Amino acid sequence: MGEVMSLRERTRGAVRDEVMRQAWALFASQGFEATTIDQIAEAAGMSRRSFFRYFESKDELVLEQLAESGRAVAAALAARPAEESPWVALRAAFDESVTRMEANAEKSHPLQVMLHHEPALRSTVVEWRRRLVGLLSPLVAERLEPRRGRGADVRAAAVTASALACLDAAQGAWALDDDLRLSTLLDQAMGAVAPLD
Amino acid sequence: MGEVMSLRERTRGAVRDEVMRQAWALFASQGFEATTIDQIAEAAGMSRRSFFRYFESKDELVLEQLAESGRAVAAALAARPAEESPWVALRAAFDESVTRMEANAEKSHPLQVMLHHEPALRSTVVEWRRRLVGLLSPLVAERLEPRRGRGADVRAAAVTASALACLDAAQGAWALDDDLRLSTLLDQAMGAVAPLD
DNA sequence: GCCTTTTGTGGCACTGAGTGCCACTTTTGG
DNA sequence: CCAAAAGTGGCACTCAGTGCCACAAAAGGC
Numbered sequence: 001m002g003e004v005m006s007l008r009e010r011t012r013g014a015v016r017d018e019v020m021r022q023a024w025a026l027f028a029s030q031g032f033e034a035t036t037i038d039q040i041a042e043a044a045g046m047s048r049r050s051f052f053r054y055f056e057s058k059d060e061l062v063l064e065q066l067a068e069s070g071r072a073v074a075a076a077l078a079a080r081p082a083e084e085s086p087w088v089a090l091r092a093a094f095d096e097s098v099t100r101m102e103a104n105a106e107k108s109h110p111l112q113v114m115l116h117h118e119p120a121l122r123s124t125v126v127e128w129r130r131r132l133v134g135l136l137s138p139l140v141a142e143r144l145e146p147r148r149g150r151g152a153d154v155r156a157a158a159v160t161a162s163a164l165a166c167l168d169a170a171q172g173a174w175a176l177d178d179d180l181r182l183s184t185l186l187d188q189a190m191g192a193v194a195p196l197d
Numbered sequence: 198m199g200e201v202m203s204l205r206e207r208t209r210g211a212v213r214d215e216v217m218r219q220a221w222a223l224f225a226s227q228g229f230e231a232t233t234i235d236q237i238a239e240a241a242g243m244s245r246r247s248f249f250r251y252f253e254s255k256d257e258l259v260l261e262q263l264a265e266s267g268r269a270v271a272a273a274l275a276a277r278p279a280e281e282s283p284w285v286a287l288r289a290a291f292d293e294s295v296t297r298m299e300a301n302a303e304k305s306h307p308l309q310v311m312l313h314h315e316p317a318l319r320s321t322v323v324e325w326r327r328r329l330v331g332l333l334s335p336l337v338a339e340r341l342e343p344r345r346g347r348g349a350d351v352r353a354a355a356v357t358a359s360a361l362a363c364l365d366a367a368q369g370a371w372a373l374d375d376d377l378r379l380s381t382l383l384d385q386a387m388g389a390v391a392p393l394d
Numbered sequence: 395g396c397c398t399t400t401t402g403t404g405g406c407a408c409t410g411a412g413t414g415c416c417a418c419t420t421t422t423g424g
Numbered sequence: 425c426c427a428a429a430a431g432t433g434g435c436a437c438t439c440a441g442t443g444c445c446a447c448a449a450a451a452g453g454c
Contacts, residue, residue: 424427
């Protein structure tokens, strides 16, 4: 992980960070769809054309933001004891992220509201979920009884995608009513699908 | 259901059907993203502007195609015995659609391949799933133990979305390898999440 | 049958995302 | 110092989608 970055790479990273900051400030005040790339580029002090040299689409600004929590979930899942069932391990793996979201709800809650209420972001959320399934399902596969067929395991993909569907349902409910506790909602959601013992 | 349609409504319906037919012919030969609305409009003998008077977006051409099977699933779910658990009832409700897809695989399989491999269609598939959750989760809610809180039930949304995630995983695997049986894949997918007895 | 009102239609100009190309400047490294 | 590489802005383009307008066709009252 201790990769030596050239000056170019470091400046590029810094510029990306700055663009992200400006973009999220605009998203927070205007919403995602209402914010144009011209506005973001102007706020970041670059041309529209240059923006696209740092991010290949507006969606990527959101995807990158979500990616970090994805890596955290993957790490948490890998750290769970091997005897734990996939469903229980996934619930536990989500816990760190969920706790963090409840802790700084002032930031997380508006983000969830935005993610669940802006139609333009739905496809982005789903793309993130796709990536997360790719990241998590190999780890889930290890916890399933070994099987006959060759090729990727449908079961692992199904279990992972189901768990993420539950997380999504819980976050959606939380977006509608922040008096509820996200962790409780997730317990209810996942518990209704399969036992969490 | 025996609604009397005016001439206007009937012609409108006929035009919509014709546009759909032309559009799907183009999708089949070129793919979804590569087909422009100008091409569809021209094939259907109308201007681009008029196309948008019949369909509000290119996605709607796909959504409408999927909508029918959605209604079938909802009807099948409503027809299942009330004692059946939500998960088993959902598996059974999918069965009719799944069987139909396996039966005329020459049409269904390429469609699934297209739905799962064209990035531009992912958001459309998800929008369809959203609508299906809205349609099915009230029916699922009836099969869950009544609960305390008010407002929509997270559990019903979670169970429904999880089942649809399994269906999606099964269809995705089927899209990659049509030697496998879709019904078997769905059994594996849903069975891995929760027992199907 | 005529006349008014509604509905459908095409055209045009616009926004907004995203891309290809080109010319110019800056940085890098020999 | 000088040449190659990388970064930048501008321009013109495609494609989805929208608002507006003028015009043709159909509907319905009389």
